[in-house]
Amino acid sequence: MTQANVTDAESDIAITQASGRQDDLPAGLTADDLVEVCRQMILVRTMDERIWMMNRQGKVPIAASSQGHEAAEIGSLLAAQKDGDCFLFPYYRDLALKMAAGLTPRQVMLSFMGKEGEPYSGARQFPLQGADLPRNIIQISNVVAAGLTQSVGYALGSKMMGEPTVTICYFGDGASSQGETHEAMNFASIHRLPVLFICENNKYAISTPLESQMVISDVAARAEGYGFPGFVIDGLDLIACYEATRQGIDHARRVGPALVEMKVERFMPHTTDDDDRRYRDRDALDAARQFDPVTMFPSQMLERGIVTQEQLDEFRADALHQVNDATDFADAAEPPDASTIYDHLYV
Numbered sequence: 001m002t003q004a005n006v007t008d009a010e011s012d013i014a015i016t017q018a019s020g021r022q023d024d025l026p027a028g029l030t031a032d033d034l035v036e037v038c039r040q041m042i043l044v045r046t047m048d049e050r051i052w053m054m055n056r057q058g059k060v061p062i063a064a065s066s067q068g069h070e071a072a073e074i075g076s077l078l079a080a081q082k083d084g085d086c087f088l089f090p091y092y093r094d095l096a097l098k099m100a101a102g103l104t105p106r107q108v109m110l111s112f113m114g115k116e117g118e119p120y121s122g123a124r125q126f127p128l129q130g131a132d133l134p135r136n137i138i139q140i141s142n143v144v145a146a147g148l149t150q151s152v153g154y155a156l157g158s159k160m161m162g163e164p165t166v167t168i169c170y171f172g173d174g175a176s177s178q179g180e181t182h183e184a185m186n187f188a189s190i191h192r193l194p195v196l197f198i199c200e201n202n203k204y205a206i207s208t209p210l211e212s213q214m215v216i217s218d219v220a221a222r223a224e225g226y227g228f229p230g231f232v233i234d235g236l237d238l239i240a241c242y243e244a245t246r247q248g249i250d251h252a253r254r255v256g257p258a259l260v261e262m263k264v265e266r267f268m269p270h271t272t273d274d275d276d277r278r279y280r281d282r283d284a285l286d287a288a289r290q291f292d293p294v295t296m297f298p299s300q301m302l303e304r305g306i307v308t309q310e311q312l313d314e315f316r317a318d319a320l321h322q323v324n325d326a327t328d329f330a331d332a333a334e335p336p337d338a339s340t341i342y343d344h345l346y347v
């Protein structure tokens with residue numbers, strides 16, 4: 001983990017070189033936790049690939065993929081879960097986070113196919129968009145950067161109520177260039193709100209590469225301008241993401257906002273509606289896939305003797321079984337009944 005900038009005198013986030021390659025177990029984690037992460041990663045990736053397949057069959061209208069973002073999403077979620085007092089504002093690319101938080105494959109497929117029983121919005125909204133309060137998750141809008149002001153508002157509320165909650169807000173590199181991001185970060189800093197900003201920097205905002213979005217190379221460097229610490233993390237390394245989030249949560253609760261930038265890869269086009277062959281170099285993309293977190297993390301755990309080959313094989317077979325079941329289940333489900341169209345609306 002490298003620290004981009006720290007201007008906050010009270011900041012004491014340790015600069016820990018955590019990595020999945022090290023031998024010790026990361027603070028607060030058991031070997032069982034790491035085995036469970038392997039299972040989640042394999043399940044999420046199997047699901048993500050199936051969603052795209054179902055889009056090509058005309059059964060899923062639109063999807064954004066988390067392929068390449070899994071270590072960032074699952075690693076940070078794990079830190080939030082271990083903490084036990086976090087409230088999360090993910091964004092549309094956070095399928096891995098939502099599934100690792102407990103959303104079942106059937107619920108996911110109902111959401112992407114827009115069927116009755118969809119858990120976030122009753123199939124009214126973009127997939128997985130809405131409130132999932134039992135899991136302390138809200139994603140109200142796909143408007144880029146809208147989640148930043150919403151999450152800061154939530155953090156203000158929890159501070160006023162004297163709650164120990166730390167709000168975690170996820171967003172992309174493109175979102176970091178929106179005016180709303182500035183407003184949110186500045187406000188959070190002035191009021192020392194318990195909020196952790198996590199930027200999943202995949203170097204693209206749809207087809208716009210990072211160099212055309214900003215002239216500096218790290219989003220985290222912007223934290224200095226707001227007077228709180230910013231960190232750059234290898235977002236393909238789950239342990240690094242876990243550790244940075246763990247420390248970021250602690251800082252947010254004790255001192256105030258922090259920004260962790262996780263450098264990730266977007267292996268798929270922006271959404272199922274996009275064709276990235278028009279703007280992404282295939283060789284560079286293939287090279288990036290050598291560092292696929294869903295391949296790397298399980299093999300590191302295998303190497304370290306934390307997971308066995310039999311367990312990984314079993315996870316793959318089970319993932320396929322669950323995803324097949326979810327696909328059949330959602331395919332056979334009905335869309336919401338037309339008579340319910342005015343449900344949940346204010347008069």
Ligand SMILES: Cc1ncc(C[n+]2csc(CCOP(=O)(O)OP(=O)(O)O)c2C)c(N)n1
Pocket residue numbers: 093142143144145171172173174175176200202204205206266270
């Ligand atoms: C306010 C607003 N402007 C434009 C869009 C269209 N749009 C949707 S996603 C996106 C790119 C966002 O990129 P980034 O924040 O890097 O997230 P990523 O999709 O790469 O994870 C844009 C411009 C939008 N949804 N909202």
Ligand SMILES: [Mg+2]
Pocket residue numbers: 172173174200201202203204205206
């Ligand atoms: Mg991006």
